[in-house]
Amino acid sequence: MEVSKILHMNSGVGEKSYAKNSLLQRKAISIAWPIIKEAIEDLCSTLNIPTTLTIADLGCSSGPNTLMIVSKLIKQIELFHKDHNKPFQYQIFLNDLPTNDFNVIFRSLSNFLGDLKTEIGADFGDCFFNGVPGSFYGRLFPKNTLHFVHSSYSLQWLSQVPKRMEIMNKGNIFIDSTSPKDVIEGYYRQFQKDFSLFLKCRGEEVIAGGRMVLTILGRRDEYPSNNDYCHAFTLLNMALNNMVDEGIVEEEKVHRFNIPNFMPCPEEVRAEVLEEGSFIINELGVSRIDWDFYNTEFDGSNVYVDSSYNIAKCIRSVTESLMIPHFGEAIVEEVFQRYRKIVRNEMSKKKIEFTNLTISLTKI
DSSP, rough: OHHHHHHHOOSSTTTTTTSOOOOOHHHHHHHHHHHHHHHHHHHHHSSOOOOOEEEETTTTTTTTTTHHHHHHHHHHHHTTTOOSOOOEEEEEEEOTTSOOOHHHHHHHHHHHHHHHHHOOTTTTOOEEEEEEEEEESSSOOOOTEEEEEEEOOOBOOOOOTTTTTHHHTOSSSSTTTTTTTTHHHHHHHHHHHHHHHHHHHHHEEEEEEEEEEEEEEEESOSOOOOOGGGGHHHHHHHHHHHHTTTSSSSSHHTTTTTOOOOOOOOHHHHHHHHHEEEEEEEEEEEEEEETTTHHHHTTTTTTTOOHHHHHHHHHHHHHHHHHHHHGGGGGGGHHHHHHHHHHHHHHSSSSOOOEEEEEEEEEE
């Protein structure tokens, strides 16, 4: 599977799009904001900021979340330097794989900039946006050009499925309770290779003293329960295997399908940063999001939201691009109808959470 050629969040702004189904990711950014805010303020206080400040969002996708974080960063910089006698210029780089729907972002830039000027005031400086298609597991920018790098819910995606998974991990689309130890080790080695390369490349591109804040979908413990690797994929695996039992999906197709994703624990992230050596760790925080958070978002409004429906749509928006080329478009609707029912049943029995790791780094 050539991940860089097919992986993308669902494009457009329709009901199945990532843009309409990324509230989970927005929630993760909001939870991480205090760490991001501290990092950008620290950058502003310790560096002699030039007139042009360069920010990159890596794995920006195609929804509204990228412009939300860009807006918050710019407003925080402007607030911190409110007595600055000359307006800053901002160079904003938005990166994702070439298959990403950059047009959704570009079409909204005019309104975004208008709103930003209204909020900040007439002395707000120029803001230049650039789309950067390409894998962040490689160089994307010239050396020593970036001041601040942000990435959220992207680095759990691997550059490729670990080798021989279709043989070692039969019947599973990800790490599961029935996966042998070699499968777990294979995924972990791929994460080590990818994350180390990511750090090395950013180490060349970020200026000395520059900052980077990464939020990664992870897990809590070094020795987790099997479900903790990704309960959402475990339940998707269940939906597919039910369809295999009923003769709707070929068993061999499930054997050959593995999701290129790894949810690290804090120590696994910390170890790679220390081993690679380009950055120092300022903070490594762990947070959780209840799968039923869709209801808490409407607190006090007396509006009931079926969180299982929204979780299913969210997972569909991030996995459909991988599933359609492999299984065919005809079965996807059936898969996710079944998936929603399985998620609802699971949520009725216990509390389930997503685990987020947010790490704040300074370039040495």
